[in-house]
Amino acid sequence: MKPLLQAEHITKDYQLGEVTVHALKDVSFEIYEKELIVILGPSGSGKSTTLNILGGIETVTSGSVIYGSLKLNKADPQKLTAYRREHIGFIFQFYNLLPGLTALENIALSAELSNHPLDPGKLLEEVGLADRRDHFPNRLSGGEQQRIAIARALCKNPDLLLCDEPTGALDSRTGVQVLKLLEGFCRSYEKTVVLITHNRDIARIADRVFYFKDGRLEKIETNPDPKKPDEIMW
Numbered sequence: 486m487k488p489l490l491q492a493e494h495i496t497k498d499y500q501l502g503e504v505t506v507h508a509l510k511d512v513s514f515e516i517y518e519k520e521l522i523v524i525l526g527p528s529g530s531g532k533s534t535t536l537n538i539l540g541g542i543e544t545v546t547s548g549s550v551i552y553g554s555l556k557l558n559k560a561d562p563q564k565l566t567a568y569r570r571e572h573i574g575f576i577f578q579f580y581n582l583l584p585g586l587t588a589l590e591n592i593a594l595s596a597e598l599s600n601h602p603l604d605p606g607k608l609l610e611e612v613g614l615a616d617r618r619d620h621f622p623n624r625l626s627g628g629e630q631q632r633i634a635i636a637r638a639l640c641k642n643p644d645l646l647l648c649d650e651p652t653g654a655l656d657s658r659t660g661v662q663v664l665k666l667l668e669g670f671c672r673s674y675e676k677t678v679v680l681i682t683h684n685r686d687i688a689r690i691a692d693r694v695f696y697f698k699d700g701r702l703e704k705i706e707t708n709p710d711p712k713k714p715d716e717i718m719w
């Protein structure tokens with residue numbers, strides 16, 4: 486099977502005055518189409534840095550990241566913008582909805598960035614918020630805002646969905662709803678999802694789990710029997 490994406494010997498240094506922070510140290514992996522990957526690891530171990538590099542919003546210090554025939558580390562800014570726009574969906578812990586747009590408008594805006602978008606109204610239904618379509622973000626709860634943010638990311642119909650602690654600010658019941666949406670997108674739309682979490686139980690829904698420690702990818706575990714979000718207790 487051909488990987489969707491390959492990271493080869495990537496490093497990332499941040500310069501903080503006199504001090505160099507080695508955020509990633511010789512990290513290599515492949516990600517295949519339709520995979521659900523969970524990234525675990527202590528705070529500061531390089532998880533977000535890795536995700537941001539995959540999404541083309543950070544660059545590597547050395548090594549290469551290859552998506553199809555595109556080498557991200559060699560791509561000019563225009564190509565990187567096109568890569569993010571056409572292929573990548575991002576979901577963060579905080580939702581960053583545009584306050585002046587309604588729930589539906591926030592979702593529909595991202596449809597305009599894609600040449601093969603999904604239907605915003607249908608996604609609003611799928612995230613269970615059809616009755617909130619004309620509400621502004623400040624009238625929605627945190628969990629509702631996160632579901633809108635997810636619908637917005639899915640609406641572009643990205644090939645690779647990158648999620649940085651998407652359930653980090655949610656209670657467990659709302660968190661399960663969010664996980665169901667992400668897992669459903671992976672399994673029913675046959676898309677690739679990479680999800681960072683601090684919660685080891687969530688890792689049970691993954692096909693493979695990447696364990697980061699101190700800037701290194703310490704181990705990769707394959708899960709022979711990935712669970713549904715409903716089946717895990719947390």
Ligand SMILES: Nc1ncnc2c1ncn2[C@@H]1O[C@H](COP(=O)(O)OP(=O)(O)OP(=O)(O)O)[C@@H](O)[C@H]1O
Nearest residue numbers: 499501506508526527528529530531532533534535
């Ligand atoms: N913009 C930056 N400037 C300087 N150092 C940075 C920057 N971003 C990250 N770092 C450093 O790089 C290392 C890895 O950070 P990263 O955000 O990838 O960790 P993480 O695994 O996502 O942690 P957390 O679980 O706390 O989100 C840390 O030491 C962090 O302080």
Ligand SMILES: [Mg+2]
Nearest residue numbers: 532533534649
């Ligand atoms: Mg992080």
